[in-house]
Amino acid sequence: MADLILRAATLVDGTGADPVRNADVVVRDGRIVSVGPTEPAVTDTCVIDYGDATIMPGLIDCHCHLQFGAYSAHEKVRLVHAGASNEERILTAVANAQKALATGVTTLRDTGGFLTLNMNVRDAFVNGRVAGPRLLVCGAPITTTAGHLNWCGLRADSEDEVVRAVRAMVEAGADFIKVMATGGMMTPGSQAGESQYDLQTLGSLVTDAHRLDRHVAAHVLGADGCRDAIDAGVDTLEHCSWLTPEGVRGQSAMDVSAVDRIDPSHQSVHMTLAAMNRTPFRGLEHLDALASDERERIRQHGANFREMRERGVPHVISSDAGVIDTPFDEFPLSVVSTVIALDTTPVDAIQLVTSAAAQAIGLGELTGAVKPGRQADLLVVEGDVSENICNITRTASVYLGGREVARNRHLHVNAGTA
Template sequence: MDSVQWLRCGTLIDGSGEPPCTDVAVGIRDGRISAVIPWDNVPEAERNAATDLSGSTVTPGFIDAHVHLLFTCDVDHEATRARFESSSTAELSIVGSRNAQEALLGGVTTVRDCGDTRYVVRGLRDAVRAGTLVGPRILTAGAPLTTTGGHLHWCGNAADSPEEIRKAVRTICTEDVDLVKIMSSGGAMTRGSNVLLPQFEVDELRIAVTEAHRFGRPVASHSLNAESIRRSVAAGVDTLEHCYWRDETGRYGDTADLIALLAPTSTSVVVTMAGIARALLPDREPGSPIEQQAAKAASPTGALATDYRWAREVWEAGITLVLASDAGVRFTPFRRFDETLRCGIEGFQVTPAQAVAMATRNAAKALGIDGEVGLVASGYIADLVVLDGTDASERLGEVRSVYRDGRLIVADSRLIVPELIDPARP
């Protein structure tokens, strides 16, 4: 058993949502957190070998619960789709590998991918697990289940009848995906699909959920309108992605009705703060005119705090709210997860520690990996992010270093690529 590696943290945000602590020691042994104690309690003999982070803030590794590793962050959806559809499997693997490493540089140590094709992301997941690719822990949904001509049908997993749905879910589960993603509504990235109308009947969604759960896989439902949300909750999905409570005319409904629907269930809500939300940050450098125009067009009120008041109300009602990025879609690079966290602070009107909890503890719970990651606590995997500065009362500093499984993997904003070990070498 290895000796304890101590990190002296100037400020610690532990992922629970509670206020930060100061001058805390985090012990790491065999890739897991062995202790979280006041620095003064560290034995004198072990202090000299400690890593001094007394000028920094330490958080759990961020968990981005909604990303698209194979997308290219273009300036419009059609460009992203065209590049996706025209790319070979090898080209998609290169894009996915680069995006995975960009996420890691942004402090994200776990991602849940929601838009695979040809099982490319599954290959990336397995390469990270094997140690041949440096990247975050990856959960993959395979190609999302949709309808012919429906949202993301170009990923290659359309089904239009109960039997087709049943077979499609069985097929991707047999191919060792980590979850099932279903497009319960249309989406902006697929011209011709309708964001304001559902794509599946509730009985069809129930078939998908029943089959996925039989294989032990959770179900994430892309839901951009109220009726698709109602049907998804009735079917028993595990997470609602985006969760826009609006009718077929685009008018937003009373959040109290959404809360009443969700309160008796265990369904979590994943709010994605993508580039068009990041562009609304009041203290952010203005983006391109195209980005600013897109952000204004997509915003109901022109301000994050009013656009996302509904999400704060959902969170205050005790429903698990997860903060994610939708990285890979237009204007949403993987490395800037810090901007998504800032969107959560501004949009939900919460503290930095509360926003971090939504992207760590809450995300882990929603993804079914709580108890392993998401907190800086004894027994948890030692996924940690080191941020500039110690004042985390109002905002968070830039990402400087990242630990994954207890190993320093990003240092001074640079990726550390370990030497490949030949298992046959003595």
């Protein structure tokens, strides 16, 4: 098969390295074979020149709920999902995944839907029967009776029950395990600030998941739950809000000694940005145009995360798409917001949604960087994204495994992973 050469004025490779000017990305059989300065085209190649655009890795969103409708109230998201048929849930999942792919999200990790339905969605994408991104699925989240997202159908209360729940999801085809270590905002009465499991139960869950070679993602809002998840050895700490037991937003009880126990060889913190920290960037041309009070408010939201980063904790940025006011075509806005929240550069923020994200979910050797040997999962955006992060929303083209699957935010037909 003839080589494909993608050319643009700027390359951001996703590793955090400085941008490369006028680089060629050479793709063969779906993989990147070389990345380097522009050379005269040899025969048997197809050169696509994107001019003053940026080539970067496809985005990796490690936290979303494909079956959820992203309505403007928690109650509606919950009631619509709980009342839907399985056929409706699957169709919603497919439509949402396609929406994300068209904006440059080439890998999605779904952190919880109804029982095993998402396994079917993943397999349909892999087989190429339906167009969609690379998908990692957990099935349903493991939660307590009356616990957060209990209507997804997987309730487990005792130590024996959580271990059985892990095995049931793995048997059904889960790529990883999701556990609700604390209550959550969208489940009335589940108490976001309180733990759902004790340390020993969480530890048994993690041990068995690791025995079966699955990583564990833990939803953690309350401070006790954050601490126990760290000590139980879960791999990805979702939200990690360090809320006080009352679950009051903005009141943090971050335990610095627990943060220092995070093992960077496999544990990472996944910041999800609520709608109020994302919507100010809708349609924004440049960060300079952001009002200073908004900038300060979002910076405040990032305070704990900046401190955890300074202490050496690996970070990832995720969307939590599907929940309240969080549609699947706005993940790029989370990256824009991250530049303010973490007080960092566009190149660093991009790393947190590409190579760092791939590393956190076990796909570090496969995707997440524009490097020889990796899958050619690529996002091309207009302009220089390293100079103006708002350009990340100006999607020009999306490649999945070396095939162009979307252009100008429109998905091609038959754009699956196969």
